[in-house]
Every structure is written in C-alpha cells, then in structure tokens.
Amino acid sequence: MVHKPPPSKASGASDTIHHLGAGFRQTGPAGRFEPRLRRLLESRVIRTGEQYRDSIRDGREIYVNGERVRDVGTHPMFKPLVEIRARIHDMAHEAATSDIMSYEEAGERFAIANRLPRRAEDWWDKRRATDTVLEDIGGVVTRVGDETVGEMWSLHDGQDVLNEADPQYARNIAAHISRVIANDPFHVSANTDPKGDRSKPPQEQDPDMLLHVVKETDAGIVVRGAKYETAAAYANQAFVKPTIANWGNDAYSDYAVGFICDLSSPNLKFICRTGFAGRAPAEDYPLANRFDEVDTLLVFDNVLIPWENVLFHRHTKAAAFIRATLHRYSAFAFVQRNLKLADMMIGAALFNARQTGLEREQAVQEKLARLAVYREGINAHLTAAVTLAEPSPGGLLMPNQSLLYCGRVLACSELHHMMHIARELCGGQICVTPDKAAFEAPETRPWLEKFYTVNANWTAEDRRRLLAFARDLLNSDYAGHRLTFQLFAQSPPFAHLAAVWRNFGWDGPLAFVRKSAGLSDRVMPGAAPLAGDPAVRQWFSANPPPHKAAR
Numbered sequence: 001m002v003h004k005p006p007p008s009k010a011s012g013a014s015d016t017i018h019h020l021g022a023g024f025r026q027t028g029p030a031g032r033f034e035p036r037l038r039r040l041l042e043s044r045v046i047r048t049g050e051q052y053r054d055s056i057r058d059g060r061e062i063y064v065n066g067e068r069v070r071d072v073g074t075h076p077m078f079k080p081l082v083e084i085r086a087r088i089h090d091m092a093h094e095a096a097t098s099d100i101m102s103y104e105e106a107g108e109r110f111a112i113a114n115r116l117p118r119r120a121e122d123w124w125d126k127r128r129a130t131d132t133v134l135e136d137i138g139g140v141v142t143r144v145g146d147e148t149v150g151e152m153w154s155l156h157d158g159q160d161v162l163n164e165a166d167p168q169y170a171r172n173i174a175a176h177i178s179r180v181i182a183n184d185p186f187h188v189s190a191n192t193d194p195k196g197d198r199s200k201p202p203q204e205q206d207p208d209m210l211l212h213v214v215k216e217t218d219a220g221i222v223v224r225g226a227k228y229e230t231a232a233a234y235a236n237q238a239f240v241k242p243t244i245a246n247w248g249n250d251a252y253s254d255y256a257v258g259f260i261c262d263l264s265s266p267n268l269k270f271i272c273r274t275g276f277a278g279r280a281p282a283e284d285y286p287l288a289n290r291f292d293e294v295d296t297l298l299v300f301d302n303v304l305i306p307w308e309n310v311l312f313h314r315h316t317k318a319a320a321f322i323r324a325t326l327h328r329y330s331a332f333a334f335v336q337r338n339l340k341l342a343d344m345m346i347g348a349a350l351f352n353a354r355q356t357g358l359e360r361e362q363a364v365q366e367k368l369a370r371l372a373v374y375r376e377g378i379n380a381h382l383t384a385a386v387t388l389a390e391p392s393p394g395g396l397l398m399p400n401q402s403l404l405y406c407g408r409v410l411a412c413s414e415l416h417h418m419m420h421i422a423r424e425l426c427g428g429q430i431c432v433t434p435d436k437a438a439f440e441a442p443e444t445r446p447w448l449e450k451f452y453t454v455n456a457n458w459t460a461e462d463r464r465r466l467l468a469f470a471r472d473l474l475n476s477d478y479a480g481h482r483l484t485f486q487l488f489a490q491s492p493p494f495a496h497l498a499a500v501w502r503n504f505g506w507d508g509p510l511a512f513v514r515k516s517a518g519l520s521d522r523v524m525p526g527a528a529p530l531a532g533d534p535a536v537r538q539w540f541s542a543n544p545p546p547h548k549a550a551r
C-alpha cells in the first residue's frame with residue numbers, strides 16, 4: 001500500500017473561498033476539484049434551476065429497470081424531482097420568495113438552507129423556507145438538500161477529534177462547508193452500506209460489503225464499496241461516512257473513512273430502484289407521480305477521492321463521533337417533513353368527513369383530534385427545540401438535542417398509527433374507487449357522476465380527486481414506501497432511540513426520585529442538589545435560551 005501523504009500537502013492552492021464567519025474563514029483548494037465541480041465552485045451568483053440541471057448532465061452511469069438512463073433530467077422517473085430541485089433554486093430568484101429562500105451577506109445572496117445556524121432566528125428562517133417550498137410544490141419531499149447539509153456541521157463540531165489525526169481534516173470540512181454556502185451544490189447523505197453478514201467482520205466476507213479504502217496515492221484515496229443514497233442520481237455531491245459498526249475495533253480502520261464525493265467522479269455507478277412516477281396516470285396517483293425521490297445503490301468501483309475532499313481516514317474515533325452526532329442539526333428538517341405529512345392526513349380525513357356529513361359524529365371528531373395531537377406534538381418539539389436551543393462545541397446553535405430527538409421518535413414511530421387513523425376516517429372508498437379513465441368513459445361516466453356526487457359543493461370530480469389523493473397518501477405502493485422512508489431514511493428506529501438515550505437528561509428524574517424516596521447519597525454520588533426542570537433552569541440561567549436573549 002502506498003503510504004498516505006500528509007493531507008496538508010493538498011492545501012497549497014491559493015484561491016480564496018468566500019468568508020462566512022470567524023469559525024469558517026478559509027482559503028481553500030478549489031483549483032484542485034474536478035472541472036465540473038470547479039466551475040460550480042467558482043460561480044458566485046446564487047444558483048439558478050438551469051445551472052443545477054446543467055450540472056447533472058455529466059454522462060454519469062445511471063441504471064433503472066435494468067436500463068441505462070441517458071439524461072437523468074428528462075427521464076420520466078427522475079424528472080419530477082429534478083424539476084422540484086430546480087424550482088427551489090429559482091424560488092431564491094423570484095421576487096415573491098427571494099427573501100424567504102435566501103439571505104444577503106457582504107452584498108451577495110446565499111441559500112437560507114445552507115446558512116450556519118447561530119441564532120434562533122436562523123432556525124425560524126430555515127423552517128419557513130422549507131415550509132414555503134412544500135406549499136409551493138403542494139407535497140412533501142425530503143432529500144432536496146436542506147435536510148442533509150447539517151450533517152457537515154456536525155462533523156465540524158468534532159474539530160478536536162479530527163485534529164487528533166491531522167488538523168488538515170478539520171480545515172477540509174470547514175472549506176467544504178464554506179463552499180456549500182458559496183455555491184449551493186445539491187448535497188446528499190451516504191451512510192448505509194449493504195453490510196452483508198453482520199455476524200462477521202468485513203475482512204471475513206466480501207470486503208466491499210462496507211465501503212473502504214483500497215489504495216492511497218499522492219492524489220488521494222481510492223475507495224470501493226457501495227452506499228444507499230436517496231436522490232444521488234440527480235445530486236452534485238455526497239457526504240460519505242461510515243455506517244454503524246464496532247468502531248472500538250481496529251479491524252475496521254480501513255472502513256473508518258469520511259469524505260465528500262463529487263457525484264460526477266469517474267467509476268461511480270448509480271443503480272436505482274424503479275421509480276413510482278409514470279407507472280400509472282398522475283390523476284389516479286397524484287403524489288407518486290410528483291414527489292417520488294428515487295433511491296440509489298451507489299457503487300464505488302475504485303473511485304479516487306482527492307485529499308482535499310477527505311474528512312477523516314483510518315480514524316475510528318472520528319467514525320464513532322460522526323455516528324453519534326450526525327443528525328444533531330439535520331433531524332430538524334427531517335422531523336419538519338412529518339409535520340406536513342400530518343397536515344396532509346388531517347386535510348384528507350377532515351375533507352372526507354366533512355363532505356359526507358360525518359364530521360358531526362363525536363367518535364369522528366375524536367379521531368381527528370388524535371391526528372391534531374400528533375401534529376401539534378411534532379410542532380411543539382420543533383418549536384421548543386429552537387426556543388431552548390443549545391450552543392454546539394463548534395460555536396453554532398443546535399436545536400435542543402433532547403427535544404429534537406424525542407420529537408423525531410414521536411414523529412416517526414407514531415406515523416404508521418396516524419396513517420391508520422386517517423385511513424379509517426377516509427373509509428373504504430379510497431381503495432375501491434375506479435380510476436379517472438372510468439370517470440371519463442361515456443359508458444361509465446353517468447353512473448360514477450351519480451354515485452360520487454355528494455351534494456352541490458362536492459361533485460363527483462372533486463370527490464374522485466380527494467379519494468385519489470388519500471389513496472396515494474395512505475394506501476398505494478408509494479404510501480408504503482413513504483412510511484418506510486420516514487422510519488429509516490435518517491437511520492433506523494433503534495438508532496433514533498439511541499440518540500434519545502445519549503441526549504436526555506437522566507439525572508433530573510434520578511435526583512427527584514432519590515429525594516422523594518429518601519435514598520442515600522450513595523445511590524448517586526456527587527449528584528448536584530435538585531435545581532428545577534432543565535427547561536426552567538435554562539430560561540432563568542445566566543445563559544438564557546436564545547429566544548429570551550434576543551428580546
């Protein structure tokens with residue numbers, strides 16, 4: 001194996017990366033990037049939808065349904081999401097939404113999603129921008145960039161850990177964060193490997209089951225393996241980092257690697273699952289046809305990662321750090337999607353109950369109230385997580401970690417239950433209603449007009465549309481996929497609970513029970529005396545939460 005040159009060798013380029021805040025002042029090596037990414041990095045005007053579309057026309061090797069995709073931007077299974085991503089860029093240019101989607105600094109505009117969160121207002125700005133996008137497109141998409149970018153901020157919080165291996169790694173992540181702010185590439189997340197037989201270490205099976213480094217050269221590292229990545233086929237770059245493994249074990253050190261992968265790099269293969277768009281008419285499956293975010297098995301067939309893109313390497317401590325902190329920011333945007341899904345379920349169920357006159361039944365009202373409690377539970381966690389936000393080790397403002405991770409468990413673990421309530425409220429007609437073609441065919445139209453017209457306000461066409469919407473939200477293949485996405489896409493449920501375990505303040509309940517039960521000091525040596533609920537304590541402390549401090 002070639003000996004790894006010190007990563008600092010890669011940092012000699014002279015071009016200046018845009019300065020954004022004291023912690024992120026960098027000069028960086030944009031001159032060493034692949035030509036396509038370099039062009040992107042050198043542009044300084046906020047990106048347009050057309051520039052994004054152009055950026056993914058790079059001849060990448062994409063397959064779906066066993067066939068090569070020649071142009072991802074126009075392929076029917078990918079086009080809807082490419083257009084949504086382009087729309088997000090264009091909204092930053094339109095007068096009506098420019099101030100919501102972007103901000104100005106030093107005379108230039110930047111995407112609000114990429115702004116480093118330093119104040120509570122930054123989180124409210126992000127929440128509003130995401131909401132504006134979802135309302136503009138009329139549905140829920142998650143992996144469009146704002147939900148993944150915060151993973152980089154988590155690694156930046158681990159500067160001390162990275163510095164233990166080589167300070168250049170901390171400089172590399174800071175440079176990449178600055179570049180994302182300056183250039184707004186579509187950034188996705190790559191954690192999950194195929195993994196193979198979990199009872200064996202990777203060396204005792206096909207070693208590529210976990211992505212690993214096979215070679216080090218003067219130019220960078222060469223990696224092999226594969227990652228599951230939603231949206232990778234139409235994105236610009238991925239933050240690739242290790243999946244869950246036993247990071248205390250040196251046998252994993254070739255696998256303890258994190259880097260930014262330019263998705264136009266040679267030797268990448270994008271093997272996508274089949275898309276939902278185009279399988280059936282959009283009138284019958286209005287969500288599947290517009291909002292399906294195609295997932296990719298991204299194969300790294302000896303891909304060169306330049307040193308300036310390497311964020312850590314042979315560093316099990318960094319791997320363990322990023323696994324434990326990965327979603328400290330990005331869970332906010334992820335959980336926010338569940339809020340909108342809840343609104344969609346409430347709207348579909350209430351419209352259905354209202355049009356059929358069932359809204360007046362107390363039992364129906366109670367079910368609707370359960371949906372509202374779920375919705376407001378998520379809202380309360382998001383709102384409180386910002387109100388009681390916490391400083392991060394890297395000088396940013398994290399949503400309150402315990403509240404955010406508890407909100408994620410609430411949002412994801414109760415979703416199937418809420419879908420069940422909404423499905424029950426929408427009734428069996430979402431599953432037995434004929435398709436749009438039957439509503440138009442001369443032989444069947446009069447019968448369907450007759451039986452689907454409820455009253456003067458609810459004619460057959462509106463009822464058909466509502467039932468088609470509810471079916472695609474609750475019953476279709478796409479609905480099942482969406483549920484699994486919310487359950488797994490930001491790590492599996494056991495990892496969500498592990499994050500709660502790590503971040504909840506266990507000492508509070510212990511101290512209260514110790515006092516209430518009259519337990520001795522021996523059960524909790526060195527425990528501080530009871531000093532109130534942590535939220536109340538934070539409110540009245542010398543370092544109050546940002547919301548209070550701002551007044």
Ligand SMILES: Cc1cc2nc3c(=O)[nH]c(=O)nc-3n(C[C@H](O)[C@H](O)[C@H](O)COP(=O)(O)OP(=O)(O)OC[C@H]3O[C@@H](n4cnc5c(N)ncnc54)[C@H](O)[C@@H]3O)c2cc1C
Nearest residue numbers: 189190191192228229230295484485488489490491492494
């Ligand atoms: C729609 C969708 C989109 C996705 N998008 C992305 C993406 O963009 N980027 C990305 O990196 N990943 C993505 N993923 C992958 C996702 O993160 C993984 O599915 C998840 O990490 C679980 O890995 P696995 O599927 O290999 O399940 P496994 O690791 O096989 O686990 C299966 C189940 O086994 C149990 N289990 C396994 N290990 C443990 C343990 N240590 N403790 C307790 N229980 C355990 C749990 O019940 C777990 O759910 C996506 C997944 C889905 C379904």
